[in-house]
Amino acid sequence: MTSSLDPIWDIDNIQRLSMASLLDFFNRFSLGTMAVDRQGRIAWIHDKYAEFLGLNSPAEALGRQVEEIIPNSRMREVVQSGKPIMLDIISIRGHSLVITRLPLRDESDRVFGAFAFALYDDLDQLRPLVSRFSELQAALESTRKELAQLRRGRGTRYSISSFIGASAAALELKTRARRAAQLDSPVLLLGETGTGKEMLAQGIHAASARASKPFIGVNIAAIPETLLEAEFFGVAPGAYTGADRKGRDGKFKAADGGTLFLDEIGDMPMQIQAKLLRALQEREIEPLGANKVLKINVRIIAATSRNLTELISAGQFRSDLYYRLNVLPIALPPLRERVADIDALCEHLLEQIAAQSGMAQRELSVAARDLLAHYDWPGNVRELGNILEQACMLSDAHVLDASNFLPILPIAKPSFKDIAAERRNGLRRSVASSQPRLDKVISETEKNLIEAALRDSRGNKSLAARTLGISRGKLYQKIEQFDILFNK
Numbered sequence: 001m002t003s004s005l006d007p008i009w010d011i012d013n014i015q016r017l018s019m020a021s022l023l024d025f026f027n028r029f030s031l032g033t034m035a036v037d038r039q040g041r042i043a044w045i046h047d048k049y050a051e052f053l054g055l056n057s058p059a060e061a062l063g064r065q066v067e068e069i070i071p072n073s074r075m076r077e078v079v080q081s082g083k084p085i086m087l088d089i090i091s092i093r094g095h096s097l098v099i100t101r102l103p104l105r106d107e108s109d110r111v112f113g114a115f116a117f118a119l120y121d122d123l124d125q126l127r128p129l130v131s132r133f134s135e136l137q138a139a140l141e142s143t144r145k146e147l148a149q150l151r152r153g154r155g156t157r158y159s160i161s162s163f164i165g166a167s168a169a170a171l172e173l174k175t176r177a178r179r180a181a182q183l184d185s186p187v188l189l190l191g192e193t194g195t196g197k198e199m200l201a202q203g204i205h206a207a208s209a210r211a212s213k214p215f216i217g218v219n220i221a222a223i224p225e226t227l228l229e230a231e232f233f234g235v236a237p238g239a240y241t242g243a244d245r246k247g248r249d250g251k252f253k254a255a256d257g258g259t260l261f262l263d264e265i266g267d268m269p270m271q272i273q274a275k276l277l278r279a280l281q282e283r284e285i286e287p288l289g290a291n292k293v294l295k296i297n298v299r300i301i302a303a304t305s306r307n308l309t310e311l312i313s314a315g316q317f318r319s320d321l322y323y324r325l326n327v328l329p330i331a332l333p334p335l336r337e338r339v340a341d342i343d344a345l346c347e348h349l350l351e352q353i354a355a356q357s358g359m360a361q362r363e364l365s366v367a368a369r370d371l372l373a374h375y376d377w378p379g380n381v382r383e384l385g386n387i388l389e390q391a392c393m394l395s396d397a398h399v400l401d402a403s404n405f406l407p408i409l410p411i412a413k414p415s416f417k418d419i420a421a422e423r424r425n426g427l428r429r430s431v432a433s434s435q436p437r438l439d440k441v442i443s444e445t446e447k448n449l450i451e452a453a454l455r456d457s458r459g460n461k462s463l464a465a466r467t468l469g470i471s472r473g474k475l476y477q478k479i480e481q482f483d484i485l486f487n488k
C-alpha cells in the first residue's frame with residue numbers, strides 16, 4: 001500500500017519533477033530551449049540558445065518581443081492559435097534549425113505562452129530520412145504521371161519485346177517492327193483480329209523517337225460515322241451549340257508530336273478517307289467550323305484485319321490513301337501459322353491470369369498443350385487468353401488437362417477431336433481435301449456463336465462483341481459475311 005506521504009505518490013511533486021526533468025532533458029539534448037508569454041515576450045531562454053543567437057547572456061533577451069531576437073519566429077502564431085507546430089525548419093545566422101513549438105496551458109486550459117526547442121542545427125542527421133522521403137515522393141509522382149497518362153490513353157503499356165514469340169515468323173515481325181521504329185514513315189499493320197496489332201503499334205511508338213510524346217489510339221469501327229470527322233479533326237469554338245460550344249481538340253491535335261494509331265482503317269468511310277489523305281499529304285488539319293488550318297506533326301500507324309486491296313477493287317477504299325499508308329507494311333501471322341509460339345504464349349497468359357485473379361498460377365498437361373496447338377484460333381491470342389481464363393475459372397486443378405478445354409473450345413467437339421487426332425497421327429489430309437471441311441466447321445461454329453451472343457445481348461453489338469472477344473468492327477464484318485439476321 002502507498003501512503004499519501006509517500007513522495008512518489010505526491011501528484012504535485014511528480015508533475016513538478018517531470019517538468020524539471022523534461023526541461024533538463026531538452027536543455028541537454030536539444031540545441032536550445034525558449035519560452036514566451038501570452039504577449040510574445042521572451043520569458044525564458046537557455047544559455048546555450050542565447051549564446052547561439054549571439055547574445056551575451058539570457059538576460060539580454062528577457063522581456064523583449066520574440067521577433068526582435070528571432071525575426072522569423074512563429075512563437076506568436078502558436079500562442080494565438082493554441083496549436084503546436086511540431087516540425088519546422090528555420091534559418092538563423094546561416095544555420096538551419098529543426099524547431100518544435102508547443103503551446104503552454106494553465107489549469108483552466110488557457111494558453112499562457114509557448115515553448116520551443118531546437119532539435120538539430122545539422123540537417124545532415126536528417127538527411128537519410130529526408131532523402132528516403134524525397135525518393136518516395138518522386139516514385140509516387142512518376143506513378144501518378146504514368147497512371148494519368150494511361151487514363152488519358154496517351155501512354156503505352158507495351159514494348160516490342162512484350163510481343164511473345166520466338167518462332168521464325170514472330171522474330172521476323174519483331175525485326176520489321178524495330179526497323180519501323182527507327183523511321184518516321186506510316187506503318188500498316190495487317191492481321192486477323194487478336195493477332196497483336198495494337199500491341200505492336202504501341203511497341204513501335206515506345207521504341208521510336210516519339211516515345212515521350214502521346215500515343216493516341218482510335219478504333220474507327222467503334223465511332224459512329226457522323227462523329228468521325230469531329231473526332232479526328234476537332235471542332236472550332238462556336239461552330240456548334242451545346243456540348244461542343246467551346247470547341248474541342250480532335251485526335252490529330254491530341255497526338256501532336258506523337259503517334260496516331262488508326263485501328264480498323266478498312267472501316268473508314270470514303271468521305272473521311274479523303275480528309276485523312278489531305279491531312280497526311282499537307283500535314284495540316286482544318287477543325288470543323290474553323291476557317292484556318294492547323295499544322296500537325298503526327299506519325300500514323302494504321303491497322304486492319306480486312307483485305308484492303310479487295311476493298312479497293314470493290315470501290316470502298318481509296319487506292320491513293322492505301323499507297324500513302326502502306327509505306328512500311330507489317331503482316332502479323334495468325335496463331336495457327338506460328339504454333340511454335342503457343343506454349344510460350346500460354347505460359348505468359350496464365351501468369352497474367354494468376355496476377356489479375358489472385359489465384360495460383362496453373363500449368364498445362366502435355367495433352368492440353370497438344371489440343372491447344374491443334375485448334376485453329378480464329379480469335380488468335382485474344383481467344384487463347386479467353387479460353388485459358390475460362391478453364392482456370394472452371395477448374396481448381398493445378399495442372400489443366402485436355403478435358404478442361406474440350407467443353408469450352410468453340411468448335412464442334414467430335415469433329416475437332418477427329419481433326420486433332422488426325423493431325424497428331426501425321427495423317428493430315430491434303431490441303432485441297434481437308435481445308436474446306438475444317439473451314440466449314442469453323443464458319444458454322446462462328447456463325448452459331450455470333451447468333452447466340454447477339455440473342456443473349458438482345459442485339460447490343462458492343463456487348464456481343466465483348467462477350468465474343470472480338471472488336472465491334474469484326475462483329476459487323478462477320479454479321480455481313482454470314483448474313484446473320486437478328487431481332488433487337
Ligand SMILES: Nc1ncnc2c1ncn2[C@@H]1O[C@H](COP(=O)(O)OP(=O)(O)OP(=O)(O)O)[C@@H](O)[C@H]1O
Pocket residue numbers: 162163164165191192193194195196197198199200263305345348381382385470471474
Ligand atoms: N504476341 C503476343 N504476346 C502477348 N500478348 C499478345 C500477343 N498478341 C496479342 N496479345 C494479347 O492479345 C490481346 C489482343 O491483342 P491486340 O488488341 O493487340 O490485337 P489486335 O490485332 O489489335 O486485335 P483487333 O484487331 O481485334 O483490335 C491483347 O490482350 C494482347 O495483349
